[in-house]
Amino acid sequence: MRDVAIVSFATTGPLPAVDDTETQMLFPVISEAIERSGIPRADIGFTCSGSADYLAGTPFAFVGNLEAVGAWPPISESHVDMDGAWAMYEAWVRLQHGDVDVALAFSSGISSRSDLREVLCLQNDPYYLMPLWADHGSLAGLQARAVAEAGLVDEVVDTVAAPPASDGAAAVIMVAGDRAREVCERPAWIRGIEHRSDPHYIGVRDLADVPSAQVAAAAAGVGGGPIDLAELSAAHPHEEVLLRRAMGLADLVEVNAGADPLMVAGLAHIGAAATAIHEGRAGRTLGHAASGPCLQQNLVCVMEGTP
């Protein structure tokens, strides 16, 4: 495997409800990540974005978002309809090919203009759950109860807080090999990055367990050394409980959990975990992203400050 590191990160953080277009919101974030890397924009060999047009209700918004990148002369780029963490994963794979050394991964989400409970119903299977309009908040409630009944938390949670509805954007610059050492004093070297998925249909899952997070964490090498800081995409307290158990982080003190804003949270958590290494606050960190209802899909990225 080729050594690849995150050398810069920028994000808006959660915004309550932007007036800007998604492209306008992305524009300063991408520029900031590039400027912080010290690498000329023209040196970026691959660009990958993550977003969902259903959120703001703008068809082909992901195409328009490229206007915030600087896509002329034409660039090599791709898009995933997922959290930006998966865009970052694709960029990491692309860097493994060996012919490009610098990649940009970014993501954006505007959730404030729709009813997320309705919109996210569309990610359910179309035969059994979608016709019920089983929204992700209600499904999270089922999982919270399953966690309580399994004795993993002390008390039953009867209500699950409303899902996040904030807006935001994030971007990272990833660089391979010696170039990363040249531009960054303490690159956040990606030691392992893996993603796995549990079955799409909720009914066949044990909601008190997250096997996909467990397998992804093991494959990413989480257990290969002590983790100083874990950044987890957990929208609800019971999700943090499940993720800690699945990844072997039950006793870790330094955990930042939250899943706000949608499509951005995972990349933002990974970026925050990388920043802790850049700033010398941690030596080995974990960034996590989740997608789908009830922690259906999980991505784990382990980073280290030492080459």
Place this chain on the structure above:
Amino acid sequence: MAEDTATEDPGAPVRFMPQLIGLDYTIKTNPVAAAFGAALADGRITGHRCPSCQRVYAPPKGFCPICVVPTGEADLVEVADRGLVTSWTVLTPIQYAGQKEREDYALASILLDGADGTIGQQRLVDVPLDEIRMGLRVEAVWAPPDERVADDRGYGLGSAVSGWRPTGEPDAPPSAYQEHTL
């Protein structure tokens, strides 16, 4: 499930399940589009001139996507309400519920004088469909002031301009539009 007749017997009638989905969205007007719309209501078409490459974007975006620099009020320019046709399509309306069109009509991309990019899907009026051509010079037919509703997101002229009609001037030469055709 394994005994599902639809998969076991290819001759069985296909069963359909209607699944009607409607999603409601709040559309917001961004500040750049709002300023553009206010000018339209006043009978003016505005754009932003990129401080780096000098290209004029009308409607303005708030940035230059080629130079990747932000643009703002300091870069505001007014462009003409006249220009030339760079390309067009004649549409033959199919009748369905809500369809208001009855006759063939033309939508064109128009390069406004003073702008460096075209505005798309503009209605051509007062011209026979078989006389539309690249380089045809046209001018805006403004809607009455109280009917000028700008596009919420600043993608186009909304209802401020009801159509574009030939000015009667000589056609623009190909050099005027060769960089703006698709």
